[in-house]
Amino acid sequence: MKVAILGMGTVGSGVMEVIRMNRQEIERQIGASFSISHVLVRDKYKERGVELRGVTITDAIDEIHAADIDVVVEVMGGMASTRDMLLEFLEKGVHVISANKDMLAEHIDELAEAANRNGAMLMYEASVAGGIPIINGISQGLNANRIQEVMGILNGTTNYILTKMTGEGWDYEKALDAAKEKGYAEADPTNDVAGFDAQRKIVLLSRLAYNRKVDIGKVRAQGIDSVELKDIEAGRSAGLTMKLIGRSTFHDDRLSIEVAPVFLPDDHQLSTVSNEKNAVYISGNAVGETMFYGPGAGGRETASAVVSDLISCLRRMECVERNIVPAHEAVITEDASPKRFYVRFTVDEISAGEQLSQHGIDYELIERGEAAVIITSAIKPEKLRALVENNDSIYVTYKVEGD
Amino acid sequence: MKVAILGMGTVGSGVMEVIRMNRQEIERQIGASFSISHVLVRDKYKERGVELRGVTITDAIDEIHAADIDVVVEVMGGMASTRDMLLEFLEKGVHVISANKDMLAEHIDELAEAANRNGAMLMYEASVAGGIPIINGISQGLNANRIQEVMGILNGTTNYILTKMTGEGWDYEKALDAAKEKGYAEADPTNDVAGFDAQRKIVLLSRLAYNRKVDIGKVRAQGIDSVELKDIEAGRSAGLTMKLIGRSTFHDDRLSIEVAPVFLPDDHQLSTVSNEKNAVYISGNAVGETMFYGPGAGGRETASAVVSDLISCLRRMECVERNIVPAHEAVITEDASPKRFYVRFTVDEISAGEQLSQHGIDYELIERGEAAVIITSAIKPEKLRALVENNDSIYVTYKVEGD
Numbered sequence: 001m002k003v004a005i006l007g008m009g010t011v012g013s014g015v016m017e018v019i020r021m022n023r024q025e026i027e028r029q030i031g032a033s034f035s036i037s038h039v040l041v042r043d044k045y046k047e048r049g050v051e052l053r054g055v056t057i058t059d060a061i062d063e064i065h066a067a068d069i070d071v072v073v074e075v076m077g078g079m080a081s082t083r084d085m086l087l088e089f090l091e092k093g094v095h096v097i098s099a100n101k102d103m104l105a106e107h108i109d110e111l112a113e114a115a116n117r118n119g120a121m122l123m124y125e126a127s128v129a130g131g132i133p134i135i136n137g138i139s140q141g142l143n144a145n146r147i148q149e150v151m152g153i154l155n156g157t158t159n160y161i162l163t164k165m166t167g168e169g170w171d172y173e174k175a176l177d178a179a180k181e182k183g184y185a186e187a188d189p190t191n192d193v194a195g196f197d198a199q200r201k202i203v204l205l206s207r208l209a210y211n212r213k214v215d216i217g218k219v220r221a222q223g224i225d226s227v228e229l230k231d232i233e234a235g236r237s238a239g240l241t242m243k244l245i246g247r248s249t250f251h252d253d254r255l256s257i258e259v260a261p262v263f264l265p266d267d268h269q270l271s272t273v274s275n276e277k278n279a280v281y282i283s284g285n286a287v288g289e290t291m292f293y294g295p296g297a298g299g300r301e302t303a304s305a306v307v308s309d310l311i312s313c314l315r316r317m318e319c320v321e322r323n324i325v326p327a328h329e330a331v332i333t334e335d336a337s338p339k340r341f342y343v344r345f346t347v348d349e350i351s352a353g354e355q356l357s358q359h360g361i362d363y364e365l366i367e368r369g370e371a372a373v374i375i376t377s378a379i380k381p382e383k384l385r386a387l388v389e390n391n392d393s394i395y396v397t398y399k400v401e402g403d
Numbered sequence: 404m405k406v407a408i409l410g411m412g413t414v415g416s417g418v419m420e421v422i423r424m425n426r427q428e429i430e431r432q433i434g435a436s437f438s439i440s441h442v443l444v445r446d447k448y449k450e451r452g453v454e455l456r457g458v459t460i461t462d463a464i465d466e467i468h469a470a471d472i473d474v475v476v477e478v479m480g481g482m483a484s485t486r487d488m489l490l491e492f493l494e495k496g497v498h499v500i501s502a503n504k505d506m507l508a509e510h511i512d513e514l515a516e517a518a519n520r521n522g523a524m525l526m527y528e529a530s531v532a533g534g535i536p537i538i539n540g541i542s543q544g545l546n547a548n549r550i551q552e553v554m555g556i557l558n559g560t561t562n563y564i565l566t567k568m569t570g571e572g573w574d575y576e577k578a579l580d581a582a583k584e585k586g587y588a589e590a591d592p593t594n595d596v597a598g599f600d601a602q603r604k605i606v607l608l609s610r611l612a613y614n615r616k617v618d619i620g621k622v623r624a625q626g627i628d629s630v631e632l633k634d635i636e637a638g639r640s641a642g643l644t645m646k647l648i649g650r651s652t653f654h655d656d657r658l659s660i661e662v663a664p665v666f667l668p669d670d671h672q673l674s675t676v677s678n679e680k681n682a683v684y685i686s687g688n689a690v691g692e693t694m695f696y697g698p699g700a701g702g703r704e705t706a707s708a709v710v711s712d713l714i715s716c717l718r719r720m721e722c723v724e725r726n727i728v729p730a731h732e733a734v735i736t737e738d739a740s741p742k743r744f745y746v747r748f749t750v751d752e753i754s755a756g757e758q759l760s761q762h763g764i765d766y767e768l769i770e771r772g773e774a775a776v777i778i779t780s781a782i783k784p785e786k787l788r789a790l791v792e793n794n795d796s797i798y799v800t801y802k803v804e805g806d
Binding site for chain 1: 421424428432512524528542546547614621631638645650666671695697703706708710713714715728738739767778801
């Protein structure tokens with residue numbers, strides 16, 4: 001099976017890298033081998049810092065048409081001309097995987113129709129929320145539900161800016177500059193900060209969730225470019241966190257949909273989604289509330305979604321629907337990585353401290369008194385065991401995970 | 404296509420209910436109709452409070468074998484005898500969907516082998532984390548990754564108990580009693596509180612994530628039955644929250660896996676998962692960290708996962724791989740449900756208060772002074788608009804979502 005990649009920027013390079021890292025696992029799942037045979041670029045002499053041996057690099061789309069490709073992966077961006085290019089592949093029955101939310105938010109219905117007419121697949125997991133498998137979640141995992149609400153943090157750039165304004169007390173300009181420095185915001189950040197990027201994503205999610213065409217021209221989008229620090233701080237004093245939220249609801253065959261900065265209660269799951277992360281809440285009439293959380297951008301992270309589509313696509317071509325039966329028994333060992341441990345002693349902090357320093361364990365004292373409680377610095381489990389063994393003055397220990 | 408359901412308890416009833424609620428959407432996705440033709444129960448005369456018209460209710464498995472069933476949905480529980488029953492169906496090429504984690508954690512490999520020998524599907528989304536589509540997430544959405552870590556709150560009963568101990572200061576016995584009263588804990592709560600239930604689930608997830616057989620006999624499980632309130636409180640004072648965590652890591656072909664109460668930093672995403680909810684963290688070498696959150700139990704919630712498997716199974720039988728093209732354009736309207744609003748005035752709290760009471764809007768004052776800030780009680784957007792229109796003394800408003 002032959003695959004062509006259109007575009008070799010951040011996501012395209014990520015796709016090459018993920019395939020290189022995980023080819024064995026990927027081909028096991030497909031039950032066959034495949035090759036990236038062609039890559040379409042604008043400048044074929046440009047150095048790209050990605051391994052492309054054995055791949056034909058071309059700036060001529062005709063060369064790809066001539067090569068009898070099975071699947072085209074579009075990660076180059078662009079609007080009308082990209083749509084035309086993909087339509088041409090679909091009309092020939094070539095499967096298309098696209099990460100191009102801008103184009104898809106406008107043209108997905110005609111592309112999907114062309115795909116159906118020609119027995120092709122059109123897949124677009126990477127177009128929404130980067131590496132989070134939310135398209136798959138809606139179309140497969142939650143497909144027993146009537147979806148009633150979709151609500152998400154769908155843009156990493158603005159979430160980074162709001163996180164810094166909220167957590168560090170930076171004003172909008174300073175936070176935007178930091179986002180540019182981190183590579184999260186582009187030189188012209190309009191698409192992100194004006195809410196257009198989130199608008200495209202909530203359109204794509206809503207179309208799928210409610211099975212309705214959604215005219216993006218009718219979807220209100222308000223960005224964060226006029227959000228002032230003083231409002232974020234006033235909200236905080238009332239237990240509210242500001243987030244740029246794309247949200248839609250569907251009741252009685254009526255869709256409500258918009259993108260806007262809104263306040264969420266601090267204990268809301270979306271309030272704790274920080275920096276460039278994304279998260280999507282889905283509410284369905286059987287499952288109730290679910291949430292999917294993960295990286296909203298990044299080359300390798302987005303490539304996770306692109307390659308997942310590629311695996312599904314190639315599996316379907318091969319009609320692979322075998323159940324997974326692991327060939328090998330797992331070899332189970334202890335997790336020996338250093339961790340912090342919570343330790344409650346039956347003795348006071350002086351005796352406890354003596355024992356700990358005898359074992360060379362640094363710690364933080366949590367409770368003094370007759371039953372001292374401490375938390376160790378990160379140590380190997382064997383070091384804790386040496387302390388605990390045959391030690392009557394330790395009552396209980398717990399691991400601290402997730403540092 | 405004909406489906407039989409084995410068992411008609413909480414989950415079985417949930418399956419009937421979800422199919423009744425959403426049949427139109429379900430059949431649209433399958434592209435064909437299907438019937439629940441048989442239900443296997445122990446006592447066929449028992450009143451079940453679920454609509455079973457047109458369904459043959461039987462206590463004789465032979466009747467189901469004789470009926471030329473395509474898919475069997477097993478939601479009855481049981482160990483060896485259930486395994487034998489399902490093997491017999493699989494050997495005949497009948498597809499099997501099971502929610503039975505106890506049995507699967509022991510027997511899934513032989514069942515999957517039997518399925519593969521006979522061209523049958525074995526699906527088990529509902530066996531782990533209730534309605535959260537985590538099996539699908541691992542096997543489809545994240546299948547471009549080598550998974551490196553799985554870490555989750557996999558048992559709703561113990562999470563409810565720990566939430567109450569942490570948040571309300573209840574001791575273990577009081578929290579357990581409350582869990583029983585709520586229906587989260589059984590009369591004999593051993594399976595949950597001793598960690599066996601979470602152990603089965605981390606075994607099933609790890610097998611799938613790392614493609615290794617996992618011998619459950621080798622997996623350490625520590626429950627919460629000896630957790631004392633004073634440790635939870637000491638942890639809290641150090642910014643740590645106790646959770647019962649099933650966790651596994653896979654590095655250099657070595658699996659580390661266990662269930663234990665551990666402390667997590669308060670700002671960890673799993674720390675905010677409360678009451679009977681479940682959540683699973685997955686870390687992969689392409690995507691980095693992702694999390695799936697949702698209901699871990701409940702009839703209708705778990706049925707969401709069972710019916711999702713049923714849809715996938717029937718779609719594959721029908722070879723339905725059409726791309727979704729919505730037939731209708733969405734009718735977009737404003738979300739008119741009452742919400743709270745944040746309002747910053749350019750006037751002080753006295754003038755602001757006068758305006759608000761003129762419009763009959765209750766509110767909470769957040770900031771006094773020359774630019775008062777208030778949060779309204781839940782009001783319809785039109786009521787806010789009436790306040791804001793042609794009003795120079797309002798500087799900005801934001802919606803409060805997620806209450």
